[in-house]
Amino acid sequence: MTPTPQPAPVDIETVTVSLAETLGRGALAIASYAVLGLILLIIGFYVLDLAIPGKLSQMIKADRNPNAALLTSSGLAAVGLIIAASIWSSGGALHEGLLATLVFGLVGITVQTVAMIAFDKVVGISVRELVAERELQPGSRLLAVTHLAIGLITAVAVI
Secondary structure: OOOOOOOOOOOHHHHHHHHHHHHHHHHHHHHHHHHHHHHHHHHHHHHHHHHOOOOHHHHHHOOOOHHHHHHHHHHHHHHHHHHHHHHHHOOOOHHHHHHHHHHHHHHHHHHHHHHHHHHHHHHOOOHHHHHHOOOOOHHHHHHHHHHHHHHHHHHHHHO
16 A cells, blocks of 8 residues: 655745735735726716716705705716626736726716716606706606616626
């Protein structure tokens, strides 16, 4: 009977360095994707600001307009879904994943905005009229859910 080979001794310092290196790379990836996600959300906000009549920050902060707040928050949630799907689907090296997330995120923001404007036109609900109202309107609820649905559809398309 041949003797069973014994495993090589494990060098604890090598394992610790590898773990530290792995954790460092993971932390760098998390921070990089978080910064990119934040940048894309800011871009998404300003694109929504261009698509929704009026100055959104003014309507939300000073005027406390619930319709503008709901439409903006649902649009940003949709953009967040697209960004998350872009990160999920990105693979390979960190720089490749960040580039894919950037491209998919920007395309998603564009598609989301075009779809929002098209839906508004086809259905005939004027965002301009909604954000002029002081009380929360049923049309804002409908468009908010539509924004989320379009964002989810776009996110799944990315995956």
